[in-house]
Amino acid sequence: MSSTQEASATDSPVKRPREEENGAAMETENGTGGGGGGEMIKEPSCMSSVIPGWFSEMSPMWPGEAHSLKVEKILFQGKSDYQDVIVFQSATYGKVLVLDGVIQLTERDECAYQEMITHLPLCSIPNPKKVLVIGGGDGGVLREVARHSSVEQIDICEIDKMVVDVSKQYFPKVAVGYKDPRVNLLIGDGVAFLKNAAEGTYDAVIVDSSDPIGPAKELFEKPFFESVNRALRPGGVVCTQAESLWLHMDIIEDIVSNCREIFKGSVNYAWTSVPTYPSGVIGFMLCSTEGPQVDFKKPVNPIDADESSIKSFGPLKFYNAEIHSAAFCLPSFAKKVIDSKAN
């Protein structure tokens, strides 16, 4: 999740008194920011307004609740053309990347999101060769795609160069994906990129987007899914970040309906545990185009024990074939709604 998002940490009910606004935990290593041209402030507003010395994540996307992490040190804060970018060292979750007040990844649990959003689609088809990543500027999805030895070309279209630069500087184990020679990075708008992509190009498209309020909104709408469908080969697959079953069943219902209309292969919802995402889970919409049938629940292209991948990137921490299939088993309250909209 690394495009633009509506922040709302400033919605916190009571501001912290002025006199408390400094302290060791708030020391900024890179006080002058990263070149995005925005004005720098000593403390990002989302840091100071809730628990002093802690980062609190609040949003109209999950009203009435907030997850907070203790901050050891702010390592970077900048304002790009698209969003506020913060990196901090947390007390217990390693380094944390925050865009517009929303946690994108922590070193402690990024494995779950990156491995699942990548291997759910790529392990569901034999021999993927051309893969497109929309968003995902941190490089974590690239790292996971690069584990697949069948892949020949990895295109990535990320709108915000600052996310790429910051990830390379502060999250080398995530951004390591950029070192793969098969990767072509394009800084630009994913919607426009897909509109212009040649028909039937990709075996798989992975949409590592932010939430559907603000500029990422288009990535959840019909015209975008139509472009994806067009850019995929027959029997090609798409996996897109699709929010939380606990928080956003209304959004999910709409996505499923849209996908059912557009993708004439299979349409499935999967989910997984990511502790630092709201409600502790994140979902994925997995669809295939008309053509050779794809049964997402039964992975045909194992990655678990690929030796050359382990050599380059270490062993997988989260994904395995069992958890792949399990990710499609939904709680009854969600199954009822999704089954009524999907196949």
Add this chain to the structure above:
Amino acid sequence: MSSTQEASATDSPVKRPREEENGAAMETENGTGGGGGGEMIKEPSCMSSVIPGWFSEMSPMWPGEAHSLKVEKILFQGKSDYQDVIVFQSATYGKVLVLDGVIQLTERDECAYQEMITHLPLCSIPNPKKVLVIGGGDGGVLREVARHSSVEQIDICEIDKMVVDVSKQYFPKVAVGYKDPRVNLLIGDGVAFLKNAAEGTYDAVIVDSSDPIGPAKELFEKPFFESVNRALRPGGVVCTQAESLWLHMDIIEDIVSNCREIFKGSVNYAWTSVPTYPSGVIGFMLCSTEGPQVDFKKPVNPIDADESSIKSFGPLKFYNAEIHSAAFCLPSFAKKVIDSKAN
């Protein structure tokens, strides 16, 4: 989860200034408490010290992070012989029960915990008749056990009467389990109760305990598991609350080792999503005694569509046979550790 726990909300880094200590959100409906004999304070410390008007959950069990819920109104606060008991109306999670600063249940997500801790064991054996619940004073597990028409006797041993009374008053849809005529409530110590239970009595024991620091510690230790093993019939099953894979692998490793030594049938770990528990997940240890073999991953006793159960308690919201099997699929980092200790 409803026994005693070590609170630590007072560990929050900075106290809120005195002058901010009132506001509509902090109004107490039941200002004189529930008869536990403790001294009443206007605001529980875990409420006021972090975000004004919000409840924040902090504990040495999950250092460096806190989940917070916006409080509409405090409905009850009391101090029993064992713990601080709070009920508040939250802005977006319904009513919330808090024991010693730790969220036990919210109306919005209690279904996941109660249904999974109950039906994972009871749907794994044919025809369960006698069931024992240790802890679980809120009555939610009783509600789920009562869905099983084969069950003839439901014993529950809860240490804290205040939890039972508060649940009956504020959570009627949870405490509804107490209305079942098969339920026998004993207020007392579960460890002592099990020591004195007749050998081979129960088909299933469900341990709905709090965390293993403080008085619930014994419920995670060998002598307790030995008592459970003794009280179960051959091929009987136990399901015990077993923390979070993301936060407590060390504790889980110990529990698995202990269970492996004691239970001569099968020993398995399952997990599920509960948004308001730390890291958004909770695990369960599922074991069977020597005797008829139990394969927990393949439920043999379906409950999904039991009509009389739906009549009394409404349809299941979370549990189904698919999610039962999926709960045993673990992420690689956990599978490695647990497989090395279990079967």
